[in-house]
Amino acid sequence: MSKVFVVTSGKGGVGKTTATANLGAGLASIGKRVVLVDADIGLRNLDLLLGLENRIVFDLVDVLDKKCRGYKQALIRDKRFESLFLLPAAQSKNKDAVKAEQMKELMDELRKEFDYVLIDCPAGIEGGFRNAIIGADEAIIITNPEISAVRDADRVVGILESENKSKISLIVNRLRSELVKKGQMLSIDDIRGILSIDVLGVVPEDHKILFHSNKGEPVILDKFSPAGDAYRKIVKRLHDPGEPHEEIKQSKNGGLRSFLLKLMRSTMEKLEKGAS
Amino acid sequence: MFDTIFEFFQRLMGKERENTRTTARERLRLVLIHDRSSVSPQLMESLRADLLEVITRYMEIDSGNMELMLERHDGSVALAASIPVINIRRTPVPSAEPAKRIKESEPVDKSDAPKPVEAKPEEEIKAERTTTPPAAATVRSRRRKAAQSASAIAKKRVKKSSGKRKKNRP
Structure with missing residues (x-):
């Protein structure tokens, strides 16, 4: 049964687009047919994170205004996964170019074809946000352990x-255990x-996020990245809600223990250097 | 180098910085009480209706002039209610058969009620309500002789019970 998720947050810059790209890639990697819809009209970025920015011909607004033959003409197939597609946002129009009713119709059309539809919602709670949530069955809220992001998430x-x-x-992103x-952190x-x-999952702060977004590839493909690991667990849980939750705690404790060990080790080294 | 060692031991003792996590959590909790009540007036409206239903079992009140609001004090939020009391019943009406409510639109006829000399003007009562510290927050019902046209002031602290989201939030 296909599902339509909207990835939203209220506050900007908390990691909505990164989460959408990674969850999409993760679901595609287990063989699901996935379409990512960039609903952030005027500020498109999901194409960049997937490294597909040079392949865009038609966009979401073209589809809704029927300037191309159906949505299929606007879809871009991912480089890495056969079953992952992107429906890019328009960059030159503004958010009023879309009507909520049109978005709902399009989502219902997409759900016939795909196992998962993930909508990357714009920041804020205005028209663009309303258009993005209207066709969704479920919402995934991204927040950071920071009072402003949590307050906006509550709204x-x-x-x-x-x-x-x-x-x-809820996905809590950029946690520093x-x-x-x-x-000193929530x-x-x-x-x-x-x-x-x-709580669907917890993604730790990870410098590799930047490394991979620079290259235009999802961090979930990196087997050695803690954030990628967290996204892989979230994908499992998304696919099978019965997936146990202990994993969150385990990874948290593991990260903490290794951090303390690192701290001890570096301090010992400094002490030794000082003594010699 | 000695700075590093000093910092390390301070870190071990866990004394080096204040706990901003708790500060963040408390600030967030308080601001969300306010956000949720102001964003969803229906929630306060339904609370008002429920309160009215309970109170009218015990007293006859001027529901048209009832006021309900959240007041912020340092480190706590209080639910403040100002409810003008017209009369107090000798025996409470059982909850199974709720008392007949006074319609909000119906003007309360105060002329036949004996005018008590010691009744305070409404402004003064309001001023008193806002200056009452939350520490004295219990039901401050006025004495019976003054009750006929004065207000009963109920304050309930919501400090401990605030965190839960109302599931039926509209």
């Missing part, structure tokens, strides 16, 4: 619930307690 949860979209789950341990439990929604 988005409120709007989604008032639109009768009550299937909402060493800061949580030191009492923990997963803090955020879960405040927002009272299910």
Whole structure:
């Protein structure tokens, strides 16, 4: 059964587009037919993160205005996965170029063809956001362990619930467990307690995100990246909601332990150098 | 080098910086109480209706002039209600058969009620409500002799119970 997810956050810059690209690539890597819809009209970026920016001919607005033959003409097939497609946003138009009703119709058309439709929502809670959520069955909210991002996420949860979209789950992005341990960053439990929604996964802060976005490839393909690892677990859970949740804690503890070991080691080294 | 060692030991003792995580959590909790109530007036409206239903079992009140709001004080949010009381019932109406409510549109006829000399003007009562510290937040019902046209002020602290989201949030 196909599902339409909207990836949203309220606040900008928390990692919506990165999450969309990685979840899409992850689902495609397990053989699912996936389409990513960039609903951030005027500020398109999902194409860049997937390295598909040079292949765009038609875009979302062209499809909705029927300037091309159906959505299929605008779809771009991913370089790495046969079953992953991108429907890019228009770059020259603004967000008013789209009507909510048209978006809903398009999503219903896409769900017939694909196992998963992932919509990359624009930041904010205005028209563009409303257009992005209208055709979705479920919402994935991305937030950072930071008060402004959590507050905005709460606002988005409120709007989604008032639109009768009550299937909402949360991804906490850019967590630094060493800061949580030191009492300087909100923990997963803090955020879960405040927002009272299910946590789908936790993505640790990882410099490799930047490394891979520079190259235009999803970090989920990197077997040695902690963030990639986290996204792989989220994909499993997305595919099978029964997937156990202990994994989050394990990876968190593992990361913490290794950090403390690293800290000890580096301090010992410094002490030795100082002594000699 | 000694700085590094010093910092390391401070870190081991866990004393080097204040716990901003707790600060963040508390600030967020308080701001969200406010956000949620202002963003969803329906929530406050339904609370108001429920409160009215319970209170009218015990007292006759001027529901048209009832005020309900969240007040922020340092480090806590209080639910403040100002509810003018017209009369107090001798025995409460059982909950199974709720008391007949006074319609909001119906002007309350105060002329037949005896005018108590010691009743405070409405402004003064309001001023008192806003200056009452949350620490004294219990039901401050006025004495019966003053109750006929004065307000009963109910303050309930919501500090401990605030975190949960109302599932039926409209």
